[in-house]
Amino acid sequence: MLALASGLIALRYLPSIPAFEWVLLVLVAGLLLLSMRVYPVGLFLLGLCWACVQGQSALDDRLSPALDGRTLWVEGRVVGLPQQADGVVRFEVRDAYSRHGPLPNTLRLGWYGGPSVNSGERWRLAVTLKRPKGLLNPQGFDYQAWLLAKRIGATGTIKDGQLLAPARYAWRDGVRQQLLRSDANGRAPWLAALVMGDGSGLSTEDWKLLQATGTVHLLVISGQHIGLFAGLIYGLVAMLARYGLWPRRLPWLPWACGLAFAAALGYGLLAGFEVPVQRACVMLGLVLIWRLRFRHMGPWLPFLLALNAVLIVEPLASLRPGFWLSFAAVAVLIFTFSARLGPWSWQAAWLRPQGLIALGLFPMLWILGLPISLSGPLANLVAVPWISVLVLPAALLGTLMLPVPWLGQGLLWLAGGLLNGLIAGLELLAGMLSPWLPATVPTSLWMLSALGALILLLPAGMVLRPLGWPLVLLAVFAPRTLIPYGQVEVLQLDVGQGLAIILRTRHHTLLYDAGPKVRDFDQGQRVVVPALQSMGVATLDVMLLSHADSDHAGGAQAVDQSMKVKRVVSGDVPLLPEILEAQPCINGERWEWDGVAFSLWQWSGATDGNQRSCVLQVDASGERLLLTGDIDIEAERALLDSPLAVATHWLQAPHHGSRTSSSMAFLKRLSPSAVLISRGHGNAFGHPHPQVLARYAALGMTILDSAERGAIRFRLGAFGAAQSQRDQRRFWRD
Template sequence: MKGNWIFICLSALLGALFALDGHWIFFGLAILLFLFLIQLRKFSASMMIVTVFIFILFLGRAEIGDRLAQTLFTGEEKAFSILFEEPPKIDGNYFTTYGKDEDTKETLVLQHRLSTIEEKEAFEQISVGTVCKVKGTLEPPEPSRNPNAFDYKEYLRHEQISWILDVENIDLNKCEEKRNVLTFLQKIRQNGIQYIYAHFPQNTAPFASALIFGDRNLIEPDLMTAYQRLGIVHLIALSGLNVAMLIGILFYTGLRLHVTREKMVYVLMAFVPIYIILTGGAPSVIRACLMMLFALVLTKFSRKKLMPVDILSIVFVGYVFIDPHIVYNVGFQLSFVVTYALILSASMLEKYTLKPVAFLIATSIISQIASMPILLYHFFEFSLVSFIVNLVYVPLFSVVITPVLMIMYFLHLLIGDMLNPLLHFFDFNLRLVHQLTLFLSKFPFNTLVLGRPSNLLLVLYCVGIPYFFFRWERARTIKQTVLAFIIPISLLAIQLLTIKLDVTGEVTIIDVGQGDSILIQLPMNKGTYLIDTGGTLEFPTEEWMERADPFEVGKDVVVPYLKSKGITKLDKLILTHGDMDHVGGAKAVLQTLKVREVVLPKVEVSSELETEIMDLCDEKKIPVHFGMKGDAWTDAGYRFEVLSPSNMTHLGKNDQSIVIYADFGGLRWLFTGDLEEEGERKLLASYPNLKVDVLKVGHHGSKTSTTESLLEQLEPKIALISAGENNRFGHPHGDVLTRLEERSIRIYRTDENGAITFQFRGEKGTFFSQFHMIKRNTN
């Protein structure tokens, strides 16, 4: 089996994926793997039996596990006895945590909106291992409402969680503590994190918590984003480096205390599983700890030596057998893929062992290229500067920041506030590192945004990247090395070309909740326009209720969706009028993407938001055009015309919305913003012969829009309504729906269908929705 455990690992992975996803492609890949092992690896009959058995075993394990994980709740239950499994997360007035129902043993997500600061302080006292009586309502998790968006429902499925418990009341006076080894260790972790935040300075505490206990929740969102953009976020996550460092410190300390090497091996073997719990059980830590534990066991009890790749593969097989769903975890994927890449590249890295800088560069390149398809699939972008930045940050974190934080934590436990002068000196220097990180992250071209790769491209990445490593390892000259690097560059170029040369055009009504945001992409990347950006309505709140990273539609919905499509540039950002639910996300778009032109309506008095947007455009030197009736532009033969507003400034803000007419995909389109009855009357008077096929219903289907006269004249066949699910305004109004239905107009609504997409080639196109395909083709 020496060196062959990696194939057992692949067989186990394909078996689990075939069971969990049900795609026959995984069965086909398994057949190809078996043929490869027979023909090229010359596996014996007994080895092939083992490999096929592993495939069947993991297929069955995942299938049975999925069936056993089916919920026992009906959704009607109101009272629960909950064991709190992790420390509560309280961000402003929002409480969330995981808890296990004592009767069914099902894990639930608990969430609650805190109403008073006293209630917040009470909820902060909930500790791990506490069992409380909880009253609330079970809600199924929401699926993603936009293509390529984070799917919370799917994420919880892989965590084997079926319900969210919307808490109404927790009787904190009648809670009991459940005492066992697990909860004891979890409490040590919770107390350790609380100790750090109570005694460490502001800049140091979040990083100490992250690098000692694996808790990154209180790192500032802007700083976390900066580390992600630079491709160094792995440095503030616990990994093999932290495990090896801590094991080294403990081993050396034991020897200095005159504990024998043999006894220290036993101590470390006992400590490693404990460390997994103390650090929150992140996949990267579990992987590193299990590899360390396996190596210690072999050292103590066996004379056999296993190759590192075999140890990693055995750990993988064991980990996935215990939890098949873990293969969908991003941290798990990155940890194992990067570790495999580094281990398999060991012979190549040996060439650079006497050249520390070259070794660090090679290690960084291997890690980044190995993780490239995972990063592109989940985050749609790839850092271009990580190879350079890692030269500074890897030594800084591995030699200075991480070990110093560990040492200072243990010293503070011993000598308390006597350590404060050193802590504040360290905090000052760490603040300088944070400022440098934020500064570097703002440089243009830090990341390459390519969107989510297609399944075919993923296959090309999975084949091309290992082949690149093979060619690089075999390279003996500079020319051969350069030729090897053409492979990953070509893969990125292919994905870029699939975006730039796509012959399909697309219109997407992005689901932004109660608001509007419409993306229009012309074929062959000839024009990309965004009409409105949605926005989150903000209400005055007390200081204790403010969240560290509040939800904002532009930042959290619109920008990620555009990135998932590989969009980094907008030819026009058209903001139909100044209401928050249409322009609230504009600042996030302007700060993240390159925008060639912003179009605003010409009004006598601009809203505060519109003024802020114009100021930002001025700062970024983006031209602003005030759209008026008669404006038009043509791209790639497609004509767009502004029909409203005219110079009648006495109209209300909604009725001065920019209205756009366009003709593509064999359909005539009218985008109306928040146009209401008076604006519709003016529009019809100006264009008495106007007819359309697709009407973007004005003002989210408000009762004051989409009048009888508008529908009579336009004669639309399809109506698109952008409205928030269960919104407090009652949009779309029943009268509007009745008027549309009486004329047999097909209605597509974001509150029911999620995002609505129309893809077209030439004069033919098809409507889709996020939740199901809408069977509507156009000729």
């Protein structure tokens, strides 16, 4: 079973899906090895073969390149629960049809300012469709992998729409609407998340609170909720049997297992039966079968059966972080609770699991690039029983009793009040301890730290246990890569249509622009802050905002709130929030860090924000980088009369490569070897302009485009080549 699971999981590490002939050869080899009773290798190959078939099937279901970026009339049925936040309605459409050609089976669409959309409705929509694409940054969320794992073949923005047919059999949406209209002490959106798995009603601040306290799993339908509800039913039958109240003609154990599984399926249907719920139901079913017939074979049997069952049904599940976290949590509990010489007291059984799970999941969160909640063990110590024993039963019973208004509404009001008490405690904890994102380290150091966590999970008295803590603490005191004197590590982040570049010398860090903020999408919070933390940066010496446009300065407040910023400089101070306490860009200012020279320039004759961009030149051992913000041709002409108009090796494309920038005179004077373009894929501005790209090509410049290559990193002063995030090939990345 381990070999089969390994073959299925190996899919996520493939740079590309092998051709059909190679997959067929792997299948034949696997069957031949099985016939020779070489079971581990044979099952590994069969698992890999099945995973490749499913992976290729998902790739083939993506939008045709010929339709990428086109606006089409599409007909389809709304599935799942539509989400509405900040004036945007987001939902999925299945069985979509267009006369222009075949479409993927599932589309994920957004409708800005759109009307209310309900599950089960059939719509005719004018949609600008795009192939799955996402930002790609070190330790960042891989949106493209997430879309593939959900088998979403295209995303799109709706321009117009017509309702063709009302919803049919959309009972889940009806229940959700009743929940959201209920008087639940102001916590109706939280109850909708808890009961239905619909977190669209939670605000950004709500999610930040849950992440900071490590309690996101409590508001997302997970194995814990499914297991708890099934456990309540199982425990009720067992209690009735113990006190002689269960009918003697009915054997209590099979009935307890059957009713518990039926309850889990019912809860799963209410929650939409998404992949995490399916995974939980499969695991629960196997555990109940093990309890009935195979208990003598140990608890690892149902675990491995569930692992393989989930991967066989959906091999792409391994692309989602939730898959790793849920199975890792169960594995930690099995490892720590089984094979003990004696039972724990009830106090230990309550106190120890949260600490052990936090310790056991720490390496997994670290390698996945997810923040680690320092207050999580303490928060879950109270939150888990509070939700499990008090809030969830009241919320579920209240939902079932909604046809009896006074009873259902009363129970929901009680559940909301209990949530208010819990949330007050979580806010207190979140204010005391912020989440921690360990710095990225070599794989060898991570493996040593993970080994330390495993050693600490061993029973007390084991000889090796004292070695655990020093190994785990490698995460805290991991040796930081020292940048040589006279060099700068440059990282242009992939922030979409915006700009954010991190420059790090041996002892100093500068951030040039902070990424865009559009509605609730703050790339400063989502991309820039995690990138800085993964580099081990706790303090910014300078945050230089070229100008005040939201695509350059939108994420500045998030950065300022998340870490200490010693100095903020901008070319457009009056238009920035006062809380940033920005200082004006001083033309001609120079300073030196660790043998690296920094120089500022701003056009005194600027008439708009773009022209006022604060330009930064970095000189490391004679290799130069010029960061230009959004200056246009007129500002470029003025810059040619400044001391910065010298040979430059690396150039950040002015104004994302717009038609009004990158003049031939400017490019010839600087004669850069490479140009950095930061822009959003398929952006509405048409950046970079074809004429500008032609100029770059005519001068033999290497084009490093974030939309095509993701985050781009190079070492200024080392005279080496740049590396991009997309150089790390994965089969789902174009």
